[in-house]
Amino acid sequence: MGNPKAFLTVPRKEAGYRPVHDRIHDFGEVEQTLNTRDRQEQASRCMDCGVPFCHWACPLGNKDPEWNDALYRGEWETAYKILKKTNDFPEFTGRICPALCEKSCVLYLTTGEAVTNRENECAIAERAFLEGYVTIEHPVRNGKKVAIIGAGPAGLAAANQLNHKGYEVTVFDRNEAAGGLLRYGIPNFKLNKPIIDRRISVMEQEGVTFVYGKHLHVEALAADTTHAAEAEQMKAALGTPDAIVIATGTPTARDLNIPGRELKGIHLALELLSQQNRVLAGAEYSKEERITAKGKKVLVIGGGDTGSDCIGTAHRQGATSVTQIEIMPQPPVGHNPATPWPHWPAILKTTSSHQEGCERRWNINTLEFLGKEGQVTGVRVQPIDWKPNPAGGRPIMVEAGEPETVEADLVLLAMGFLHPQHPPFPCNVFVAGDAANGASLVVRAIASGRSVAEAVDAFLHP
Ligand SMILES: Cc1cc2nc3c(=O)[nH]c(=O)nc-3n(C[C@H](O)[C@H](O)[C@H](O)COP(=O)(O)OP(=O)(O)OC[C@H]3O[C@@H](n4cnc5c(N)ncnc54)[C@H](O)[C@@H]3O)c2cc1C
Ligand code: SF4
Incomplete structure (x- = not known):
């Protein structure tokens, strides 16, 4: 622990995203990076707790306090060597991990400002590739x-x-x-x-x-x-x-088998996402095969991360509007007493894609897809509420208000996987x-x- 008081004097600083007006015109990574000095200063905030909950919360058992300390001291190669012992691909988790460790960081639990472990991990991995600490090893073969x-x-x-x-x-x-x-x-x-x-x-x-x-x-x-x-x-x-x-x-993705499912313009989320990634890799699709949000009103059904990825993709493809609906209630902002640590906090998550513009609605059930000449034009939805179940178990869904129509000419189903x-x-x-x-x-x-x-x-x- 290089600087025992840094957590008192150095606030959490995230690298943040590229500005919305810039990033929605391309598919490049939205997250930025800190300069070396700021990155090392962020690492200095790690208190090297006697019982590091971050290390326990990471499914890989990443030794965050140890590599944060090496990073703070500028010993990047040592930091990478510690990191690679527990994580084969820190350059992936450093970018897209929801950072389970940070929600268990003692600084998060006491001040709400966790050490920036995920970003620090990514910085260590990138420096390792840049400076050649990622070496090619030639294992001795065992014949199996x-x-x-x-x-x-x-x-x-x-x-x-x-x-x-x-x-x-x-x-x-x-x-x-x-x-x-x-x-x-x-x-x-x-x-x-x-x-x-x-x-x-x-x-x-x-x-x-x-x-x-x-x-x-x-x-x-x-x-x-x-x-x-x-x-x-x-x-x-x-x-x-x-x-x-x-x-x-x-x-197998979860489908929504309600009336009108056969209409054109309704797709599983991965159909859009995988095709877009393939297009960016150079693949070509005919006009009939190509799924695009360009000039369309987009409705995403499912309030999770896959839905959020659909929103960001729809923006970049040129959607005229994007709405996301979710059957469950809106989670609380900031803190949820129902999910105290060590539970994962069920709180409202606003991703970079949400920040780019999107109407988000909760407590909405989907009744039927509406269409004209075989093409989806909207979705009939029912506002609902959840009442406690007297018998225990899953709450009971009750209607709350009149059914309504959400206009849409591209519907994306992001409701999880079987x-x-x-x-x-x-x-x-x-x-x-x-x-x-x-x-x-x-x-x-x-x-x-x-x-x-x-x-x-x-x-x-x-
Ligand atoms: C849209 C989306 C966004 C996500 N975002 C995040 C995120 O930001 N952060 C995060 O931590 N997690 C995220 N996840 C979850 C994460 O991607 C998965 O949990 C993870 O990829 C699972 O890894 P896996 O190796 O088990 O399976 P997969 O990544 O699904 O890989 C399975 C592989 O098996 C191959 N395969 C399947 N069947 C066969 C077969 N019969 N023969 C040959 N090959 C086959 C497939 O082609 C595929 O390459 C996301 C998931 C989705 C769908
Ligand atoms: S960011 Fe993810 S992979 Fe990295 S230490 Fe935290 S939980 Fe583990």
Whole structure:
């Protein structure tokens, strides 16, 4: 702890976003960076608490107090070495982690101004690439092979860990490039894709093999598979690995099967987001295939982060208006007594995309899609309220006011994902990330990939 009193004298300072009028015209990252002096000063605010709750709250167990101290002292390489011991990809989490650690930071709990751990993490990772602390390692091979299906953060973390332990690792993905939702879900304005390419290049140079465009039927790996033909295809594709890791994410988005769902102009959020990211990577779509908000009134159904990503994308595509509706009530601002620490605070979140302009409405149920000549023109909605359930459990939804129509010619459904179901697999097949735990966070996917890598290593004990 370099400066024991910094937390009393140095206020939290965030790098902030590029100005709205500038950023909505492009898909570049919206977050800015602090200069070196300010960054180190922010790190000095970490009090190196006797029991660091931040370290406990981070699913990776990142040692924030230790790397904050090294950062404060200007020992960037040491800071990176500490960080990389627990986090394979700090350049991803440093950009898009909701920073579970910061909501457990003692400074947050006492003053509301956490140490800027996430931004500090990103700064350390970027400096490491810039100054060459990210070196190429050549692990000694142990003669065993592992196949990984899915190149999202969980599969990548498992691959990275197993490769460094000496396994010969091949990662298969149905997409044309690695990253999973990092590449084909999260918009470029939150995570620029060359950041992923840079890491994949390191992993390739260290010996990980990537095979793209392979959609594998993972059910065929089941212990009692009835998919004999697919099982044969799987064998042909994977070869004879000693273990297999399934890290295929949550493929099924929750749909809204109400009258009018067949109308044109209604899309699952990922249809828009993945296509936009592909367009930015150079893909071309016909006019019929292309989903765009240009000149349209956009309605986003679902008040979470995926919905927020749709809002930012719609702004950049040139929407004339954007509305977001959510069936649950508006969370409190700032503090929620119903979710005291150590719970994640259920408080109102205003993202950079919300700041760019958007009407947000809560307690709204969706009744039917309205259309003209096969094209959606609006959504009939019902304002509602939630009453406590006398029998306990989920509150009861009651009508509150008259149904109304929200005009829209592009509707985006951002209502989460179904929990994946898997058959029992043989003992050398492991499941990681969202495929194992349901839709979650990048930091949890990385943590899961790392722990599955440990389980594979213990199983194969070379
Ligand atoms: C729009 C959106 C925004 C998000 N924003 C954030 C955020 O800001 N911060 C955050 O922490 N989390 C965010 N998340 C959640 C986060 O992206 C996921 O929790 C995380 O990516 C899960 O990682 P994963 O590796 O388990 O799965 P995924 O990232 O889904 O990767 C799975 C991979 O498996 C491949 N695959 C699937 N099936 C097959 C098959 N049969 N054969 C071959 N390959 C297959 C897919 O192509 C994909 O590459 C967001 C999610 C979405 C949808
Ligand atoms: S990965 Fe997320 S929770 Fe962990 S230290 Fe970084 S910002 Fe905090």
